[in-house]
Amino acid sequence: LPVGIGKANQILKNASRSTQPSSTGKITGVNAVVLGEALASEDDELVFPNDDFSRQALVPSLEKYLEMYKWSVEDPAGFWSGIASQFYWKQKWGQPVFSENFDFRKGNIKIEWFRGGITNICYNCLDRNVESGNGDKIAIYWEPNDPGSQDSLTYSQLLQSVCQLANYLKDKGVKKGDAVVIYLPMIMELPIAMLACARIGALHSVVFAGFSAESLAQRIVDSKPKIVITCNAVNRGSKVITLIDIVDAALIESAKTGISVDLCLTYENKSAMKRESTKWQEGRDVWWQDVVPKYPTTCEVEWVDAEDPLFLLYTSGSTGKPKGVLHTTGGYMVYTATTFKYAFDYKPSDIYWCTADCGWITGHSYVTYGPLLNGATVVIFEGALNYPDYGRCWDIVEKFKVTIFQAAPTLVRSLIRAGVEYVTRYPRKSLRVLASAGEPINPSTWRWLFNVVGDSRCPISDTWWQTETGGCMITPLPGAWPQKPGSATFPFFGIQPVIVNEKGAEIEGECSGYLCVKSSWPGAFRTLYGDHERYETTYFKPFPGYYFSGDGCRRDKDGYYWLTGRVDDVINVSGRRIGTEEVESALVSHPQCAEAAVVGIEHEVKGQGVYAFVTLVEGVSYSEELRKSLILTVRNKIGAFAAPDKIHWAPDLPKTRSGKIMRRILRKIASRQLHELGDTSTLADPNVVEQLIALADR
Ligand code: ATP
Numbered sequence: 160l161p162v163g164i165g166k167a168n169q170i171l172k173n174a175s176r177s178t179q180p181s182s183t184g185k186i187t188g189v190n191a192v193v194l195g196e197a198l199a200s201e202d203d204e205l206v207f208p209n210d211d212f213s214r215q216a217l218v219p220s221l222e223k224y225l226e227m228y229k230w231s232v233e234d235p236a237g238f239w240s241g242i243a244s245q246f247y248w249k250q251k252w253g254q255p256v257f258s259e260n261f262d263f264r265k266g267n268i269k270i271e272w273f274r275g276g277i278t279n280i281c282y283n284c285l286d287r288n289v290e291s292g293n294g295d296k297i298a299i300y301w302e303p304n305d306p307g308s309q310d311s312l313t314y315s316q317l318l319q320s321v322c323q324l325a326n327y328l329k330d331k332g333v334k335k336g337d338a339v340v341i342y343l344p345m346i347m348e349l350p351i352a353m354l355a356c357a358r359i360g361a362l363h364s365v366v367f368a369g370f371s372a373e374s375l376a377q378r379i380v381d382s383k384p385k386i387v388i389t390c391n392a393v394n395r396g397s398k399v400i401t402l403i404d405i406v407d408a409a410l411i412e413s414a415k416t417g418i419s420v421d422l423c424l425t426y427e428n429k430s431a432m433k434r435e436s437t438k439w440q441e442g443r444d445v446w447w448q449d450v451v452p453k454y455p456t457t458c459e460v461e462w463v464d465a466e467d468p469l470f471l472l473y474t475s476g477s478t479g480k481p482k483g484v485l486h487t488t489g490g491y492m493v494y495t496a497t498t499f500k501y502a503f504d505y506k507p508s509d510i511y512w513c514t515a516d517c518g519w520i521t522g523h524s525y526v527t528y529g530p531l532l533n534g535a536t537v538v539i540f541e542g543a544l545n546y547p548d549y550g551r552c553w554d555i556v557e558k559f560k561v562t563i564f565q566a567a568p569t570l571v572r573s574l575i576r577a578g579v580e581y582v583t584r585y586p587r588k589s590l591r592v593l594a595s596a597g598e599p600i601n602p603s604t605w606r607w608l609f610n611v612v613g614d615s616r617c618p619i620s621d622t623w624w625q626t627e628t629g630g631c632m633i634t635p636l637p638g639a640w641p642q643k644p645g646s647a648t649f650p651f652f653g654i655q656p657v658i659v660n661e662k663g664a665e666i667e668g669e670c671s672g673y674l675c676v677k678s679s680w681p682g683a684f685r686t687l688y689g690d691h692e693r694y695e696t697t698y699f700k701p702f703p704g705y706y707f708s709g710d711g712c713r714r715d716k717d718g719y720y721w722l723t724g725r726v727d728d729v730i731n732v733s734g735r736r737i738g739t740e741e742v743e744s745a746l747v748s749h750p751q752c753a754e755a756a757v758v759g760i761e762h763e764v765k766g767q768g769v770y771a772f773v774t775l776v777e778g779v780s781y782s783e784e785l786r787k788s789l790i791l792t793v794r795n796k797i798g799a800f801a802a803p804d805k806i807h808w809a810p811d812l813p814k815t816r817s818g819k820i821m822r823r824i825l826r827k828i829a830s831r832q833l834h835e836l837g838d839t840s841t842l843a844d845p846n847v848v849e850q851l852i853a854l855a856d857r
């Protein structure tokens with residue numbers, strides 16, 4: 160067993176259950192119940208699942224987890240074969256079940272799972288569920304931007320829609336191995352398009368429909384699609400965004416580099432824009448509604464090898480040129496289905512809602528594939544989560560009686576900022592599991608989610624993973640063990656995380672360093688599209704013999720893992736290494752701070768200084784007194800050495816479209832290199848940058 164877990168077992172057995180927060184009672188306002196404040200450190204705060212939850216959980220105890228975990232790492236071939244057998248394979252995989260080379264010194268990096276197995280993920284998501292009698296079960300509930308209506312598809316209906324589109328694509332010459340770019344918002348046609356590609360063995364490359372024409376063009380040039388699938392426009396909050404104009408601009412741009420696309424299948428999203436008012440490129444643009452429904456509702460499956468590519472997805476770009484992460488079929492299928500089931504304690508009666516967009520990996524693995532492979536009912540939401548107001552999330556939870564709710568920490572922080580009354584207005588009784596992904600969730604944000612949203616009854620799955628990993632890697636299993644707010648806790652089955660030092664040597668016990676993984680898992684990405692060398696250089700060369708995540712991590716005395724942010728976000732103050740995440744967490748624990756982003760700046764004496772951008776809770780205004788009190792909080796929580804040298808008031812922070820803070824831009828603002836801001840086109844709202852610059856010397 161990896162270091163720490165065995166030990167955790169012992170410690171947890173001895174731990175008293177007195178910290179169980181459900182007994183601490185009432186919530187009277189944000190931060191009203193700040194658990195663990197009296198404890199020596201956050202490492203000591205154990206939040207126990209309640210017994211009723213554990214009793215019904217898929218993994219009811221740490222003992223059961225340890226038993227399964229042990230099996231998964233000692234006999235990965237046996238463990239994963241057993242799970243893979245629950246899916247439909249036209250032909251079973253050969254031997255060995257997996258093969259890998261994680262060490263570039265021994266040759267090219269290579270990962271393969273279930274090679275020789277012939278299957279199809281769309282078949283396993285849809286046909287298999289229909290054939291087993293679940294055809295009439297709702298696969299997707301759709302909630303439009305404007306409240307008041309809804310739509311849905313059963314498994315049978317979804318299968319029929321997917322088949323029609325698959326037939327259309329085939330008819331237009333899309334073949335196995337061809338790429339299709341999908342630039343769609345969260346309407347049901349998005350998962351339909353993904354599944355139709357998978358059905359015929361084409362690779363989908365979904366581009367988040369918030370990306371600019373320039374970013375879309377960059378991805379089109381890289382993946383050279385046969386066809387682009389889009390829609391004319393979408394409602395987002397009170398705005399209408401004309402997607403087809405963006406596609407048009409992107410295609411003009413990409414044609415300049417010799418990559419031309421002659422077919423653009425366009426869904427008419429009537430509630431946002433009628434076809435009469437849509438700018439149209441005759442000969443290239445085709446209305447989905449005019450052609451797709453004419454095709455048959457059944458479509459032969461293209462059987463593919465487990466190692467045939469399934470999709471390409473470009474990472475969010477918070478750290479430079481986007482990387483085309485490539486996932487293959489069999490391993491990804493087995494891994495997303497299994498992580499979905501266990502990380503969220505999924506039961507067939509659940510209604511699952513993940514707020515992520517299918518433009519990100521979370522939307523691939525936990526809106527589309529993971530849930531559908533399990534025959535689950537998912538909710539898809541088209542609009543903005545604060546429209547018409549900040550209560551929208553809970554309105555949707557109430558409407559569909561959502562039981563498992565997953566969101567990004569950035570959303571949770573914006574809800575905290577808006578105020579607790581938006582949450583408590585709704586009963587939320589259906590909720591039983593909460594989940595978070597994409598960023599570290601600070602302990603105070605965690606507690607708010609737990610206490611306010613979950614009424615101190617729902618475990619939180621704080622899932623650490625990456626586009627590259629396909630599915631959750633380090634995550635709580637709800638009900639199985641006590642959580643620590645802000646810790647992703649323990650590795651998923653089959654995952655062997657290791658923490659290495661600067662020299663690449665594994666360090667054991669309580670420690671912090673670089674987070675790596677020791678050997679492969681089925682959901683691992685196989686290459687960067689068209690650039691295997693960059694794949695090896697970025698992920699396998701920094702620490703020979705390991706997959707390097709790029710993230711820093713700490714393991715505490717009980718073996719719990721704490722993600723400390725990207726390693727390039729570490730600040731070195733007078734020789735002390737401080738994770739930006741730690742300082743941000745301390746700032747956010749201040750009741751008047753809604754969000755914080757910390758970067759390093761050059762400092763004459765200390766080498767680097769701490770520069771903090773701070774967003775305040777709605778209704779609070781900036782003052783000198785507040786500035787002092789924020790600095791004091793950091794001094795008290797971490798130490799004087801980490802106290803921010805500068806606090807920069809930030810009404811908003813520059814974020815990527817997936818809600819992640821773009822630190823490279825903040826670094827430039829902090830060091831006043833304002834002419835070197837670089838590409839800001841992937842920002843959700845580029846105006847934020849000007850606003851920040853204007854406030855720089857306040
Ligand atoms: P890029 O690689 O282009 O900069 P990205 O890393 O933001 O983009 P993703 O693959 O979506 O794109 O995000 C993975 C990263 O998100 C992780 O490496 C980690 O830094 C962060 N992350 C995800 N989940 C968690 C979590 N539960 N706790 C802490 N950090 C997390």
Ligand code: MG
Binds near residue numbers: 474
């Ligand atoms: Mg990344």
